[in-house]
Amino acid sequence: MPGKSTRVLSLALVSFLVSGTLALFMRQALPEKGFTLVVEPGGVRYQTPERQYAYSWYLTVACRPAHLDQIYVLTDPTIDNTYAGNRAVLIGLLNHLARDAAVIGWEPMIETVTIEQMRTVLESGRPAVLIDALGYWPAEIAPSTLEHWLAAGGVLIWLGDRFGAWLWTADGPEWAEQPLDELLWGRSMYDPDALARTATVPLPGERNAGLVYWLALSGPSPAIVSELGGRALGWQTPDGRRVSHAVIPLGRGSVVIFGGRLVRVRGLASEVAQDIVVILYRGLTDPRALVRAGTTDGTGASGFEPVEPSCPETRAGIGSSDPWIFRLTSASLGPTARRRGLDDDG
Amino acid sequence: MTRKRRRRKVAITRQRTARLDRVTKARLREDRSVAENRRAGLLALVLSAAVIRLTLAPLTAWPNDVATWVRLGWDVLAGYGPYDRLNFSYPPGWAAILALWLQPLALVLPPQRWATIPEGGFTDQLVPHPLFLIVAKFPAILADLGVGWLLYRQVRWAAALWLFNPLVIFVSAVHGQYDSFVSLTIALSLLGALSGTVFTSGLACGIGTALKFAPVFTGPVILAASLRRGFETGRLRQAATKGAEWMLGAALGLAPAVPFLHSAFMVVVSARLAAAAAGSDGLNPGALRRTPWGADWGFWSTWYPVLSQALLVLIPLLFALIVLWRGERALLPATAGTVIAAIAFQPVTQPQYIVWLVPVALLSGSRLYAVVTTALAVPALLYYDGLVGNLVRFVSQPASVYLHWGSSLEATMESYLDYLGQRGAFGGQSVSDSIALLGMLVSPVWVGLLFISFWKALRDAR
Numbered sequence: 001m002p003g004k005s006t007r008v009l010s011l012a013l014v015s016f017l018v019s020g021t022l023a024l025f026m027r028q029a030l031p032e033k034g035f036t037l038v039v040e041p042g043g044v045r046y047q048t049p050e051r052q053y054a055y056s057w058y059l060t061v062a063c064r065p066a067h068l069d070q071i072y073v074l075t076d077p078t079i080d081n082t083y084a085g086n087r088a089v090l091i092g093l094l095n096h097l098a099r100d101a102a103v104i105g106w107e108p109m110i111e112t113v114t115i116e117q118m119r120t121v122l123e124s125g126r127p128a129v130l131i132d133a134l135g136y137w138p139a140e141i142a143p144s145t146l147e148h149w150l151a152a153g154g155v156l157i158w159l160g161d162r163f164g165a166w167l168w169t170a171d172g173p174e175w176a177e178q179p180l181d182e183l184l185w186g187r188s189m190y191d192p193d194a195l196a197r198t199a200t201v202p203l204p205g206e207r208n209a210g211l212v213y214w215l216a217l218s219g220p221s222p223a224i225v226s227e228l229g230g231r232a233l234g235w236q237t238p239d240g241r242r243v244s245h246a247v248i249p250l251g252r253g254s255v256v257i258f259g260g261r262l263v264r265v266r267g268l269a270s271e272v273a274q275d276i277v278v279i280l281y282r283g284l285t286d287p288r289a290l291v292r293a294g295t296t297d298g299t300g301a302s303g304f305e306p307v308e309p310s311c312p313e314t315r316a317g318i319g320s321s322d323p324w325i326f327r328l329t330s331a332s333l334g335p336t337a338r339r340r341g342l343d344d345d346g
Numbered sequence: 347m348t349r350k351r352r353r354r355k356v357a358i359t360r361q362r363t364a365r366l367d368r369v370t371k372a373r374l375r376e377d378r379s380v381a382e383n384r385r386a387g388l389l390a391l392v393l394s395a396a397v398i399r400l401t402l403a404p405l406t407a408w409p410n411d412v413a414t415w416v417r418l419g420w421d422v423l424a425g426y427g428p429y430d431r432l433n434f435s436y437p438p439g440w441a442a443i444l445a446l447w448l449q450p451l452a453l454v455l456p457p458q459r460w461a462t463i464p465e466g467g468f469t470d471q472l473v474p475h476p477l478f479l480i481v482a483k484f485p486a487i488l489a490d491l492g493v494g495w496l497l498y499r500q501v502r503w504a505a506a507l508w509l510f511n512p513l514v515i516f517v518s519a520v521h522g523q524y525d526s527f528v529s530l531t532i533a534l535s536l537l538g539a540l541s542g543t544v545f546t547s548g549l550a551c552g553i554g555t556a557l558k559f560a561p562v563f564t565g566p567v568i569l570a571a572s573l574r575r576g577f578e579t580g581r582l583r584q585a586a587t588k589g590a591e592w593m594l595g596a597a598l599g600l601a602p603a604v605p606f607l608h609s610a611f612m613v614v615v616s617a618r619l620a621a622a623a624a625g626s627d628g629l630n631p632g633a634l635r636r637t638p639w640g641a642d643w644g645f646w647s648t649w650y651p652v653l654s655q656a657l658l659v660l661i662p663l664l665f666a667l668i669v670l671w672r673g674e675r676a677l678l679p680a681t682a683g684t685v686i687a688a689i690a691f692q693p694v695t696q697p698q699y700i701v702w703l704v705p706v707a708l709l710s711g712s713r714l715y716a717v718v719t720t721a722l723a724v725p726a727l728l729y730y731d732g733l734v735g736n737l738v739r740f741v742s743q744p745a746s747v748y749l750h751w752g753s754s755l756e757a758t759m760e761s762y763l764d765y766l767g768q769r770g771a772f773g774g775q776s777v778s779d780s781i782a783l784l785g786m787l788v789s790p791v792w793v794g795l796l797f798i799s800f801w802k803a804l805r806d807a808r
Contacts, residue, residue: 001536003541003542003546005495005499005537006496006534006543006546006547006550007536007543007546009492009495009496009530009550009552010534010538010546010549010550010599011529012492013531013534013550013553014549014553014598014599014602015604016485017442017443017553017556017557017599017603018444018602019442019445019446020439020441020442020444020445020446020602020606021438021602021603022421022441022445023440023445023449024427024428024441024442024606025447026421026450027422027423027425028427030424032425052421052452053451053456053457054456054458055458055460070762088617088620088621091617091620092432092617095432095613096431096432096615099431099432099610099613100431101431102430103426103431130570134384155355164717167479190644197467198467198468198470199465199467200467201465201693214463215470216648245366261708270431270432270433305490308358321422322457322458323417323420323421323457324419324420324423324424324452324457325423325424325459326426326431327424331748336673
């Protein structure tokens, strides 16, 4: 008798397992129709896919230079007192960056750098993306080096408390006399009266831009970001004094500020990685980027967006950051624009 | 005269036949009634166990863990594999089972409603929707009932001890974990070996490994029993055939998981191991390192992690050798001992792992095993309470968020954060103190049970 019951239960289990495996495979092997984007004279025609459930989508048109495909991440092991708390979270960020880029078909070059290598990158004057997720600015790298690199088109992504307020020295962390925002823009980007609150609400529609990291505990003031010619994105505290993301231009480059630290909030550092991929892939580092947002009940949306490319590297991107969709696709507009003789200030 | 006698004989024969028929029918009725009573007993047991579980399932969750199932479901709907976005760090078999259940759920409950981060910033955790919870917990609840059914067919009281064990109920119906699949596959593999269905035994072990890896530890012991069965028939060839049969079953059970074992799986496994190394040891002897008495003991903090990993491999192999030598009579204690080693020498022994051992302990027929493993539910539940300060409040977040029952989420998270900030008796945080203390108290139980298992497996050899 035990033979019979073990056979019945084992067969039931193996049937479940095989059916589940087939369900997983079928889902991957038979991909549903994705987002489409067609460059036409005067703009882009877009279509979002049909699904059985609602989702949000974003269309972006921005100057997206090729150097956004070159990403350096500061992981210097001498910075051992990380805000991340656990170096595994930093490794998690790197892994997620690579995987989230790969699933949308983007293959940036991601390299880790020490402080010395970071200095070399900055001094080279070659624009690229530099991620400092440790919450410290290396004291041995002069802010002017960063300023020149940003002016040349570099993009710095910062995660931590106030931008550059903590320096990393040979003796460990040290409070900076002047944080980087004051050194680079001559003023603070933070509201001195803003409280550190965990509660946030998404910025409406286009301003949320499909960003999912929602902490703004040490986020900059959206009003000051705007005065500096930048753009506040993502989420804001209920009083509107802090935001979770800001893109602030400097010369031909820009600084992307996250409103908090890289911490192990849920599982691995997936929200930060996803946002970095979304920001870079769509060219949201361009503060003048055009963003259109929409939601669909699943029937899909389509339309034509008139576009006037502002540089030869203008790209349009469309997709959804909703985790049950997470797809992005893009198309270049630059050469088309030149052919059609549209404005080109690049 | 002869005619008269013949008639009489026929009459007597008829009377006897009628009497026999009546007796047979009565016996059959009796047998049927016994079978019906058994069925009714099983039904009553399983139904009441199911009702308890299905009542708790939608109202409760350990949000950190169930959020992983939510993310897996979202990735599957997006057309990604379980590891493509590194959101899932469990074996692929469980991803397959979840995918099977969660895809149809999207037709009834849209994915954006599967979970929410409540407004107000009280928590950064996704709190799952009650309907999602029922669906995601249902497979593990079925596995619970499956174990109950198996046990009922062997020892009736054992089924009740399993089905109404508070830890078993907590793990599947409240926490949202699926350790009952480990219990089920180990029990199936063991019973398969005992009943001579060698292929099924291997199949169950393979399925269990595809689902949660742990049953792999019992593989050598149960394979040894199958080989031994072959040897008992007298030939090496028979033994090889039995072994091959078992291995084939195991390979087939494991096969559905293999296509998913690519580099991304290793990335999540490494991340999980790194997180485990940095965290608590749970209910195992390593917890001694976290106490004031063990912290300065060099052996414990330096050598124990290496020693425990060695024991995790060596003890199952040792039990396998004993089974090879002693045969099936050593199989039950050897399997129990192997499962105990697999629980006690894991880098982190989560309390739910105790559930792996319960069916083996109950099947062994040993009152000692049964009492001790059932009693371990108490420190296990205290451990969970020690992690969060107020277990009932913490796990009832779904009821609070979606049905506005019980304590408000704000009050729950405030008391939780207060608890995390408190200093404990050892001078550390309350949470690490409590769980280190429980780990230290439970560790001698593991060691004791391990020795008893060796003794039971070997005693016939004396």
